[in-house]
Amino acid sequence: xxxxxxxxxxxxxxxxxxxxxxxxxxxxxxxxxxxxxxxxxxxxxxxxxxxxxxxxxxxxxxxxxxxxxxxxxxxxxxxxxxxxxxxxxxxxxxxxxxxxxxxxxxxxxxxxxxxxxxxxxxxxxxxxxxxxxxxxxxxxxxxxxxxxxxxxxxxxxxxxxxxxxxxxxxxxxxxxxxxxxxxxxxxxxxxxxxxxxxxxxxxxxxxxxxxxxxxxxxxxxxxxxxxxxxxxxxxxxxxxxxxxxxxxxxxxxxxxxxxxxxxxxxxxxxxxxxxxxxxxxxxxxxxxxxxxxxxxxxxxxxxxxxxxxxxxxxxxxxxxxxxxxxxxxxxxxxxxxxxxxxxxxxxxxxxxxxxxxxxxxxxxxxxxxxxxxxxxxxxxxxxxxxxxxxxxxxxxxxxxxxxxxxxxxxxxxxxxxxxxxxxxxxxxxxxxxxxxxxxxxxxxxxxxxxxxxxxxxxxxxxxxxxxxxxxxxxxxxxxxxx
Ligand code: ATP
Ligand code: MG
Numbered sequence: 001x002x003x004x005x006x007x008x009x010x011x012x013x014x015x016x017x018x019x020x021x022x023x024x025x026x027x028x029x030x031x032x033x034x035x036x037x038x039x040x041x042x043x044x045x046x047x048x049x050x051x052x053x054x055x056x057x058x059x060x061x062x063x064x065x066x067x068x069x070x071x072x073x074x075x076x077x078x079x080x081x082x083x084x085x086x087x088x089x090x091x092x093x094x095x096x097x098x099x100x101x102x103x104x105x106x107x108x109x110x111x112x113x114x115x116x117x118x119x120x121x122x123x124x125x126x127x128x129x130x131x132x133x134x135x136x137x138x139x140x141x142x143x144x145x146x147x148x149x150x151x152x153x154x155x156x157x158x159x160x161x162x163x164x165x166x167x168x169x170x171x172x173x174x175x176x177x178x179x180x181x182x183x184x185x186x187x188x189x190x191x192x193x194x195x196x197x198x199x200x201x202x203x204x205x206x207x208x209x210x211x212x213x214x215x216x217x218x219x220x221x222x223x224x225x226x227x228x229x230x231x232x233x234x235x236x237x238x239x240x241x242x243x244x245x246x247x248x249x250x251x252x253x254x255x256x257x258x259x260x261x262x263x264x265x266x267x268x269x270x271x272x273x274x275x276x277x278x279x280x281x282x283x284x285x286x287x288x289x290x291x292x293x294x295x296x297x298x299x300x301x302x303x304x305x306x307x308x309x310x311x312x313x314x315x316x317x318x319x320x321x322x323x324x325x326x327x328x329x330x331x332x333x334x335x336x337x338x339x340x341x342x343x344x345x346x347x348x349x350x351x352x353x354x355x356x357x358x359x360x361x362x363x364x365x366x367x368x369x370x371x372x373x374x375x376x377x378x379x380x381x382x383x384x385x386x387x388x389x390x391x392x393x394x395x396x397x398x399x400x401x402x403x404x405x406x407x408x409x410x411x412x413x414x415x416x417x418x419x420x421x422x423x424x425x426x427x428x429x430x431x432x433x434x435x436x437x438x439x440x441x442x443x444x445x446x447x448x449x450x451x452x453x454x455x456x457x458x459x460x461x462x463x464x465x466x467x468x469x470x471x472x473x474x475x476x477x478x479x480x481x482x
Contacts, residue, residue, distance in 0.1 A: 002112035003035030015040035022046040023070035024202035040120040044131040045179035052079035071095035124148040143340030154283040154334040157302040168195035181284035186222040210240040217244035224465030232262040251276035252464040256394020257296035283334040297369035305332035329355035380409040401429035418451040
């Protein structure tokens with residue numbers, strides 16, 4: 001690999017400097033990333049769907065002084081430039097040869113034989129190798145400082161004990177975005193370590209997705225819950241031969257038992273449908289299902305990792321007994337160095353004894369399987385009782401007339417908050433909003449009853465499949481103000 005040599009010798013980038021990557025998934029993505037990190041330069045990965053303003057935010061926040069960018073995204077970078085505090089030193093283009101003579105071409109830089117790779121003194125536990133940003137679901141994305149050790153250890157933790165296949169040649173679909181830690185671990189680091197054959201897709205297109213599985217005989221897929229819903233419910237799926245699939249992993253956002261069971265029924269030849277749980281701050285995995293998964297659970301702790309619970313109200317430590325609900329905290333070698341330049345947020349996230357507060361609430365069963373209920377911040381409080389939106393969403397999605405759903409809190413004078421659902425109807429379904437509300441309420445205790453169902457065309461989500469509830473809350477507030 002000689003990109004590292006070029007970055008170090010020709011571009012003069014040294015340890016401590018930051019190089020950004022802005023690209024959809026492509027063959028060059030992982031080699032570029034490794035080339036940067038190999039010479040001690042910190043890599044920061046950007047969402048290719050970012051607007052020019054969002055690009056400028058991350059480049060400024062991370063203090064990236066150079067970028068590797070896909071040719072198709074150059075216009076966005078150009079539009080971001082007026083907001084950049086400093087002009088970028090180097091712009092390296094992947095894909096078509098750049099017309100602008102100030103830009104460098106990846107193919108030229110990577111053309112050497114790699115023999116002269118410089119020897120750089122890297123502190124694998126302390127230097128920042130990678131600076132991914134959290135998804136920005138609950139606020140502005142934060143730069144998460146990860147060391148080489150964090151990254152390497154999470155690869156082995158994830159494969160220890162047979163949690164993830166380790167043999168060569170497994171046919172894997174690499175559709176998860178590589179800029180996000182879930183995609184980078186599963187479709188980058190683990191795939192490369194194990195020698196899997198990856199079919200790389202730059203974006204989700206229903207036909208291309210199904211055709212790739214069929215034609216490339218995909219065996220292993222790492223996906224996110226919206227894709228589980230797609231596979232479980234979309235009529236197109238019946239037109240393809242998907243019998244090569246042996247194993248499906250879902251993570252990054254909640255996947256309910258009902259949705260997982262729908263998928264298991266539709267693709268009965270699939271050996272396992274498993275979940276994992278993690279956060280960018282944990283490089284990213286702390287929990288994975290074994291090959292005998294418990295539906296609805298996100299699995300058990302990976303190796304060398306400890307968990308404890310805090311009381312969601314008092315934040316005091318509580319005993320972890322089966323069924324006890326608490327905020328999950330994790331300690332292990334995969335936990336980040338800290339947030340970049342945000343000491344207060346780092347302090348608020350880490351406990352004094354070195355555990356990371358995940359902000360997620362859940363419980364364990366007798367066999368230490370973890371069940372995530374929801375984010376602490378998203379729980380709806382109805383007359384003092386907590387309602388997890390994800391539970392209601394999972395049941396809604398199991399209804400044949402519902403293709404997608406999201407639940408948010410609506411302010412209520414008497415109850416404090418009440419759950420309201422936004423629902424995307426299946427094409428041709430004749431149900432009314434009221435029918436669906438009554439059906440769901442019939443399944444639950446009174447405090448979980450929906451105050452309203454509103455039909456909507458699509459549920460806003462980010463690329464890792466997380467519902468952007470804050471956008472729905474804004475919509476709700478706007479409609480209340482009318
Ligand atoms: P931000 O921290 O910027 O608001 P984010 O938390 O969405 O964004 P990520 O690091 O991408 O950023 O996501 C981590 C979160 O994803 C976890 O805290 C959890 O809420 C959710 N999550 C991940 N895996 C699962 C899972 N299997 N089930 C439920 N939730 C999950
Ligand atoms: Mg987070």
